[in-house]
Amino acid sequence: MLFDAERHHYQVLNIGWKEQRRIYGVIIHVEIKDKKIWIQRDGTEIGITNELIAAGIPKKNIVLGFLAPYKREFTDFAVG
Template sequence: METLSYRQVIQDLLQARAMNHSEDGVEVELIFDRERDRYLVMLVGWHNQRREYSSLIHIDIKDSKIWVQSDGTETGIANELVKAGIPKQDIVLGYKSPFKRQFTEYAIN
């Protein structure tokens, strides 16, 4: 799959994730930097008088591979990428140490 298709798959998945996430007082912000291939889902607001400001999902495209930099989902965004047709060898779990990546089913780098 070419990089342009990867961009569209990522954007579609993150938009669907944002629409399905609801929490009173907390906004879901989609941040797409298409020029630099950085894609984020942020949670911003207040929940039970506590400030919520975190990255739910952060994905980069680097060297024609999808780097999952942060994943705060239960199902795992990498699993959703695979279901969408992205080969595991094109997905890097960037939030895991380089040593531990060799023990996953995904790319090392």
């Protein structure tokens, strides 16, 4: 896990080896910008976005940063 509380960047990484092959990948990348939670990457089965909503975070405070900006307006989430 990587947490940069000063710049409000949070990541969960998969790092290691599987047999002779190197594994490195970002599973979750979340930022807090302009009082909104930006989901930049969500590689989980459950979905970090669903977890945030279940925790009481309103959709208007969540930006799906992995979507192109023009597509965000067609969701129930913040556009940015």
